[in-house]
Amino acid sequence: MSISDTALRTIPNRLHSRGYRLIRSWEVLLLGVAILIFFANTQASPYFLDPWNLSDASFNFTEKAMIAFAMALLIITGEIDLSVAGIIALSSTAMGYALQLGAGTPTLVLIGLSVGVLCGAFNGVLITKMGLPSIVVTIGTMSLFRGIAYIVLGDQAFNGYPSDFSVFGRGYAFGVITWEIVIFVVLAIGFGVLLHLTNFGRKLYVIGNNPTAALFSGVKVQRTKMILFLLTGLMSGLAAVCLTSRLGSTRPSIALGWELEVVTMVVLGGISILGGSGTIVGVVIAALVMGMVTFGLGLLNVPGIVMSIFIGGLLIGVIALPRLIGLIAAQRKR
Amino acid sequence: MTLDNTKQPTAARGDTADLAPVLALRGITKTFPGVRALGGVDLALYPGQVTALVGENGAGKSTLVKVLTGIYRPDAGDIVIDDTPTQFQTATDASDAGVTAIHQETVLFDDLTVAENIFLGHAPRTRWGLIDWGTMRTQATEILTRIGANLDPDATLRELGIANKHLVAIARALSVQARVVVMDEPTAALSRAEIEELYDLVDRLKSEGKAILFISHKFDEIFRIADRYTVFRDGEMVGAGMIADITENKLVEMMVGRPVGQVFPTRSTNIGDEILRVAGYSHPTEFADINFGLRRGEILGFYGLVGAGRSEFMQALFGVTKPSKGAIKIDGKIAIIRSPNEAIEQGIVYVPEDRGKQGAITDLPIFQNVTLPSLGRISGNGFLKMAEEFSLARKYTERLDLRAAALDQNVGNLSGGNQQKVVIAKWLATLPKVIILDEPTKGIDVGSKAAVHEFMAELANEGLSVIMVSSEIPEILGMSDRVIVMREGRIVDEYDREGLTPEKLVRAAAGYEESA
Numbered sequence: 139m140s141i142s143d144t145a146l147r148t149i150p151n152r153l154h155s156r157g158y159r160l161i162r163s164w165e166v167l168l169l170g171v172a173i174l175i176f177f178a179n180t181q182a183s184p185y186f187l188d189p190w191n192l193s194d195a196s197f198n199f200t201e202k203a204m205i206a207f208a209m210a211l212l213i214i215t216g217e218i219d220l221s222v223a224g225i226i227a228l229s230s231t232a233m234g235y236a237l238q239l240g241a242g243t244p245t246l247v248l249i250g251l252s253v254g255v256l257c258g259a260f261n262g263v264l265i266t267k268m269g270l271p272s273i274v275v276t277i278g279t280m281s282l283f284r285g286i287a288y289i290v291l292g293d294q295a296f297n298g299y300p301s302d303f304s305v306f307g308r309g310y311a312f313g314v315i316t317w318e319i320v321i322f323v324v325l326a327i328g329f330g331v332l333l334h335l336t337n338f339g340r341k342l343y344v345i346g347n348n349p350t351a352a353l354f355s356g357v358k359v360q361r362t363k364m365i366l367f368l369l370t371g372l373m374s375g376l377a378a379v380c381l382t383s384r385l386g387s388t389r390p391s392i393a394l395g396w397e398l399e400v401v402t403m404v405v406l407g408g409i410s411i412l413g414g415s416g417t418i419v420g421v422v423i424a425a426l427v428m429g430m431v432t433f434g435l436g437l438l439n440v441p442g443i444v445m446s447i448f449i450g451g452l453l454i455g456v457i458a459l460p461r462l463i464g465l466i467a468a469q470r471k472r
Numbered sequence: 473m474t475l476d477n478t479k480q481p482t483a484a485r486g487d488t489a490d491l492a493p494v495l496a497l498r499g500i501t502k503t504f505p506g507v508r509a510l511g512g513v514d515l516a517l518y519p520g521q522v523t524a525l526v527g528e529n530g531a532g533k534s535t536l537v538k539v540l541t542g543i544y545r546p547d548a549g550d551i552v553i554d555d556t557p558t559q560f561q562t563a564t565d566a567s568d569a570g571v572t573a574i575h576q577e578t579v580l581f582d583d584l585t586v587a588e589n590i591f592l593g594h595a596p597r598t599r600w601g602l603i604d605w606g607t608m609r610t611q612a613t614e615i616l617t618r619i620g621a622n623l624d625p626d627a628t629l630r631e632l633g634i635a636n637k638h639l640v641a642i643a644r645a646l647s648v649q650a651r652v653v654v655m656d657e658p659t660a661a662l663s664r665a666e667i668e669e670l671y672d673l674v675d676r677l678k679s680e681g682k683a684i685l686f687i688s689h690k691f692d693e694i695f696r697i698a699d700r701y702t703v704f705r706d707g708e709m710v711g712a713g714m715i716a717d718i719t720e721n722k723l724v725e726m727m728v729g730r731p732v733g734q735v736f737p738t739r740s741t742n743i744g745d746e747i748l749r750v751a752g753y754s755h756p757t758e759f760a761d762i763n764f765g766l767r768r769g770e771i772l773g774f775y776g777l778v779g780a781g782r783s784e785f786m787q788a789l790f791g792v793t794k795p796s797k798g799a800i801k802i803d804g805k806i807a808i809i810r811s812p813n814e815a816i817e818q819g820i821v822y823v824p825e826d827r828g829k830q831g832a833i834t835d836l837p838i839f840q841n842v843t844l845p846s847l848g849r850i851s852g853n854g855f856l857k858m859a860e861e862f863s864l865a866r867k868y869t870e871r872l873d874l875r876a877a878a879l880d881q882n883v884g885n886l887s888g889g890n891q892q893k894v895v896i897a898k899w900l901a902t903l904p905k906v907i908i909l910d911e912p913t914k915g916i917d918v919g920s921k922a923a924v925h926e927f928m929a930e931l932a933n934e935g936l937s938v939i940m941v942s943s944e945i946p947e948i949l950g951m952s953d954r955v956i957v958m959r960e961g962r963i964v965d966e967y968d969r970e971g972l973t974p975e976k977l978v979r980a981a982a983g984y985e986e987s988a
Contacts, residue, residue, distance in 0.1 A: 336854050
């Protein structure tokens, strides 16, 4: 096919400059919030800036963020997985069970990750092969997975993990930097590249925006979603390994309520809950914001329930702000 | 509210000189960020008359309908009802003033019954303030009978076809004692027989003294049912008058702002060897025993009534649905297509009829829409290459003369015709062998239509094979080298371009043996 180069006029690539788009972005707004909270924390407590304190504090977001990265991709395609905390419970229980049978650290890790992937596969098959809605399926498996953990454990706990297993949750890679921070950074970069620089990532946005048009454009919609459920399962398994390692024990109530904190992190990060938009950078900043808020309030001895009120308020506030500004602007125009 | 519409004035029809408009718009201006949708337009609607509003897509017709129905508030200008200037603050104000609209895709509720849809928001009440179901049903039946619709008031909307849904929308319009009825492309999704019924209904509404604003792209129907016309171009009113005083060509000239010459492009018929052969394609419910061949550089038209199974067959050919039987050969080799992905690999692409749902991804930028099916080819080991994406997108969008501010503009911000160009560009970028165009010019303006036709001819001249599904007879006759007619899921006839007449097509599609 010959293409004539004599077009009537040239359409520019971009409407706005890179700087303009950056300033208008959600991520910059969120970064502003993060910086504010950072300074508030330094004022609130003299212990906040201590590197070892900061390093310890990182545990309250790193494990959740691992899952949040995968969850972000899932939510971008218009699906959700609410069973992630249930997967952690089942995965941790499986590791504890294997421990009783004498498994060593490598086997434990392998089991933790595999159970995560299997749970993800179970969700994925129900959703992509049978066409059930993911919110319903994963509310079901949320109880199912944790229920199995309760049946196995009752009110018991698995203890006595080997000392070399504790490296994932408690070990330091170098200086004050924990292995969990290293994993967090590597995953942030990995997921960022996957979502923003590859064909696979582009197709997630397409599916989230218009699944029918995606199918009509040759995108393998169901297969892509299946991969994401497996990935979310794998990340939940990884979080289970890190958390179990850090706690040194498995109880059936492990990671209770995490699914909502993970979803909060994703949505706060600017991933549209309706699918189709958002970035990994946003999720990273959201993870830092949530970590700092929890840590800062902890230093001030604020009770946990007040923290959740604060996080909830923050979520609604940050989400509502741009909409509010838009409404006011629109009102003035009319 | 009572249903006594017969009291409406029906006099003064025909004699228009001293007729006062029911509703007039004066100097309506409406701007959106960066766009002036309406720049001081006037429009008058007279009792018992049909005013056709014509204009290309983007001329401001839809904005005007939204102003008229109270969805948008104009920046300037008056809405004058019975010589009293007024303002519609909300949609309720408009409906209280007797303005009602029947949209292209009707806005009714699938899970409610016919009666509930008709009376939603103004149902008759008992003295306890509860809905009076008995009266509602009786009144619904009464209105339905009056418009000649034989529908069960207790049937849910989901069970009805699009034509019957229109009837419900019209019944709704009558139930609120509308004085002004806005019809926004009401025939777009209707078959020929259904369109005839709609015309009868419009006549009935006229005789009841309603003022009707009729928006349409189809000239035959404008000349058939309208009494007056108003032409919009780029948000301005460029002409208005009586239909009897104007010709089709004049109207088109006014719309596009330039004289229109040959409607369909002439092209060198240089048809090559057979590229696609379909044998015995069948589906459990939608179509059966489809056999045909397609040659290089050929435009093959598929004509039929709505529901004849044309789109369903095309989607099976493209791998969206699975046929129960049948085989295809591409370039003489058996090809298996189980998904759109495999179809694209085999060089078959499909431009769907439902642009918004199946074609364009409206919230993503133009360039990402265009490159989507070609990503595998222009990326490096699965990694995106932005520069190549932009250049590929530019190459095809400029070839189609796309009108856009930038390639990273969201497709949803473009007009219908330009969205269609993006979808076509997307498929051309995959370098296909066969392109299936399903109602390629449905709902797009005259200018874009001509561009799509010209382009289709150009592609065929370059050796691309085109399958064009169309319900517009002039388009089928003007563009096709060969025409296949489908009826009730089967191929009933095949014609060469020579000697083909509209009558033959209509008869074959409807199944009449003799000319009706």
